[in-house]
Amino acid sequence: MSITASKLLIADLASTVDHVPSNFIRPVHDRPNLQQFQSFNASSIPIIDLHGLHVSNRSEIIQNIAQACQNYGFFQVVNHGVPEDVVDKMVKVSKEFFDLAESERLKNYSEDSSKTTRLSTSFNVKTEKVSNWRDFLRLHCHPLEDYVKEWPTNPPSFREDVAEYSRNMRRLSMTLVEAISESLGLEKDYIDKALGKHGQHMAINYYPPCPEPELTYGLPAHTDPNAITILLQNHVPGLQVLKDGNWLTVNPVPNTFIINIGDQIQVISNDRYKSVLHRALVNCEKERMSIPTFYCPSPDAVIGPAPTLIDHDHPAQYTKFSYREYYDKFWNRGLSKETCVDMFKA
Numbered sequence: 001m002s003i004t005a006s007k008l009l010i011a012d013l014a015s016t017v018d019h020v021p022s023n024f025i026r027p028v029h030d031r032p033n034l035q036q037f038q039s040f041n042a043s044s045i046p047i048i049d050l051h052g053l054h055v056s057n058r059s060e061i062i063q064n065i066a067q068a069c070q071n072y073g074f075f076q077v078v079n080h081g082v083p084e085d086v087v088d089k090m091v092k093v094s095k096e097f098f099d100l101a102e103s104e105r106l107k108n109y110s111e112d113s114s115k116t117t118r119l120s121t122s123f124n125v126k127t128e129k130v131s132n133w134r135d136f137l138r139l140h141c142h143p144l145e146d147y148v149k150e151w152p153t154n155p156p157s158f159r160e161d162v163a164e165y166s167r168n169m170r171r172l173s174m175t176l177v178e179a180i181s182e183s184l185g186l187e188k189d190y191i192d193k194a195l196g197k198h199g200q201h202m203a204i205n206y207y208p209p210c211p212e213p214e215l216t217y218g219l220p221a222h223t224d225p226n227a228i229t230i231l232l233q234n235h236v237p238g239l240q241v242l243k244d245g246n247w248l249t250v251n252p253v254p255n256t257f258i259i260n261i262g263d264q265i266q267v268i269s270n271d272r273y274k275s276v277l278h279r280a281l282v283n284c285e286k287e288r289m290s291i292p293t294f295y296c297p298s299p300d301a302v303i304g305p306a307p308t309l310i311d312h313d314h315p316a317q318y319t320k321f322s323y324r325e326y327y328d329k330f331w332n333r334g335l336s337k338e339t340c341v342d343m344f345k346a
C-alpha cells in the first residue's frame, strides 16, 4: 500500500508514520549504503588549525588549505575565532525554532524560492519528483539590516542570536576567501572582488528521525552552487563527502566548522579546485540539524576563470556567466549528480 504525505513539513509527518511514504522512496540503484555509513569512520576530511593565520603561520596554513581544496574540496577548521557561546546560542535557538508548534512554524512557510526568508521542506517542492527527509529555514544574512526584519520573531531571541552568528560567519568567510585566493596564487582580494557585492545566506536544516533511512536521503548528492560553504552540524552524523568513489562520513567534532568549495570557486580556479559531491543521510533514532552558511557572489557578478590561471596547459574550462543565471538553473533543475557547473563548460 502506498502512503502519501498529508503534512506540509516532514517534521510533523515523521512521528506519525512507521514507513517512509512512497514519494520519499528512492529507486533501488540510488539508495544510501547504511552499512558503509556506520562502519566507515577511519578516514575523514583534513582538519586545519587556523591559529596564527594572521601572523607567523600564514604560509604553512595556506599550503594546507591548497592541499585540502585540491584533494578533497572539503576541510574542517579549528581555532577559527568564533566564540563558543555564539555557536551554542545558534544551535539552541535553531532547535527551539523547530520545536515550535506546527502552526507557529508554518507562519514562515513558502514554496517560492525567490523569497529571502522562508521555511520549506525537501529541496524544491515545485519541481522535484522524489522528496527529501528534510525541512529547512532559509535566511538572507547580508546586509543584516535589510533582512533581519523579515526573520522569525519566535523564539524571542531568534533575531539577536542568529544576527550575532551571521556577523561571525561573515568575518570567517572573508578570512577564508582571502586565504583561498592566496592559496591559488591570486592576489589576496581577487576572489572577494570577483564576487562583487557578495551575498550571505543561511539554511537551518532539520532532519527528523526516519523509520526507514535506507530508502531515502536528507539531501541527495549535490554540489553547492555558491563560492564557499561553512557548515555547522550538531552531534548527530549524517554528512558524507565523495572521495575517490567512496562516501566518507564526516563525524561531528566539537568546535569545528566544515568548509567546502562551491561551484563558483571551481570556476574561478579554472578546475584546480573542485566543488565536491556531498549528501546528508538520515537515521531512525535521532533528529539531526545542520546549519550551512553560503557565501555567494552578487547576482550580477560575472564569474569566469581567473585570467592568470589560464595558460597553454590550462585552457579556460568555462564560459563567463552571471551568478543570477547560474543560481536560477541550480534551483530549477533539482539536485542531481551531474553538477550544474557542467552546463557552463567552455
Ligand code: OGA
Pocket: 203, 205, 219, 224, 233, 238, 239, 278, 279, 280, 289, 290, 292
Ligand atoms: C547543504 C548541505 C549537508 C548537511 O545544505 O547544502 O550539503 O550535512 N547540507 O546537512
Ligand code: NI
Pocket: 222, 223, 224, 278
Ligand atoms: Ni550542500
